[in-house]
Amino acid sequence: MRLKYSVHGDRMKSEKAAPRTLEQPFQGLMAFQLRQASVLVTADLGERLAGLSLTMTNLSVLLMIQANPGVTQTELGKALVIQRANLAPITATFAARGLIKRDQIDGRSHGLSLTNAGANLAERAWEHVTANEMHLLHRMTAVERAAIVGLLQSLRPKQPGHLQGSPL
Amino acid sequence: MRLKYSVHGDRMKSEKAAPRTLEQPFQGLMAFQLRQASVLVTADLGERLAGLSLTMTNLSVLLMIQANPGVTQTELGKALVIQRANLAPITATFAARGLIKRDQIDGRSHGLSLTNAGANLAERAWEHVTANEMHLLHRMTAVERAAIVGLLQSLRPKQPGHLQGSPL
DNA sequence: TATTGTTATACTCTATAACTATA
DNA sequence: TATAGTTATAGAGTATAACAATA
DSSP states (O other): OOOSOOOSTTOOSSOOOOOOOOOOTTTTOHHHHHHHHHHHHHHHHHHHHHTTTOOHHHHHHHHHHHHSTTBOHHHHHHHHTOOHHHHHHHHHHHHHTTSEEEEESSSSOEEEEEOHHHHHHHHHHHHHHHHHHHHHHTTSOHHHHHHHHHHHHHTSOSSSSOOOSOOO | OOOSSOSSOOOSSOOSSSOOOOOOTTTTOHHHHHHHHHHHHHHHHHHHHHTTTOOHHHHHHHHHHHHSTTBOHHHHHHHHTOOHHHHHHHHHHHHHTTSEEEEESSSSOEEEEEOHHHHHHHHHHHHHHHHHHHHHHTTSOHHHHHHHHHHHHHHSOSSSSOOOSOOO
């Protein structure tokens, strides 16, 4: 059994009990809570997706192609705030895995769309996404969830191009 | 100078004038909103802190030392979910910058605390943190903010050691 | 034998620059 | 001259393994 507190003077060398409970000065900050919650959700979903050989960034690209067939990489990069240079290896891997096909638009750009295999994978991944939502958010009511989503959305700036990193 | 729209009317092939608005199939998901909001807050705060030569991970370490003088690196690592191995270069840099001092506890561990320079830097950094809160969250009322913080806190699992990454 | 701090290393994600081939 | 895609590379951040000194 572990003590929650320790008397400073007589710490027993033989017992490793009572590890100090540290102050966390940024506990009340929105930025901190946001990041903690994001890390938590991300870790859970990331584990689920690893079984499909997908990262969350990869999945966001896959789902965007599914929802916007014929999209180009440049368009994808702008929407997901991923550099063109970093998108290239992602789509190359998808193509190598037979998940997407590229249809020539003109001499330099292609329209991307899912193959059947890609659509199947997206469907299985989507089940993980919804499972993740259920698993992590079951403590909230639907109304609370909607309120938070709405409020978080209001944080986003109107002018694009300000975000860093990928959205999912 | 570049026009936002084409006055010359008809282009033959791909119109750059009307960039396609892409569907974003995960807009309504909590995981997505959380990550987007976190990235947004993180980017804003990161820019503010760069002027102090601090990353957010660095700052979380600095603030934890300030709030818990005499803390060891192992304790810090557990509280902030940072590997001991990754904490070493952070504290080494802090010591080299004269921000912290290390007092020998026993032959192998030191208690960390801020120097005056460290406390001054922490104070300036804290102003950036609160400025970041104000700047990004001014669209919410205090009541809404508190509600969100409380709800986000309820997401956190009771057993520790489950988180990945650093909290701020 | 376990713990503290450290070094070395690898892997992921992201940013920048530069190249190619088109337009 | 500008754009689409690509390649190469550098920088963070984080993970594991191993080591020396100490408990």
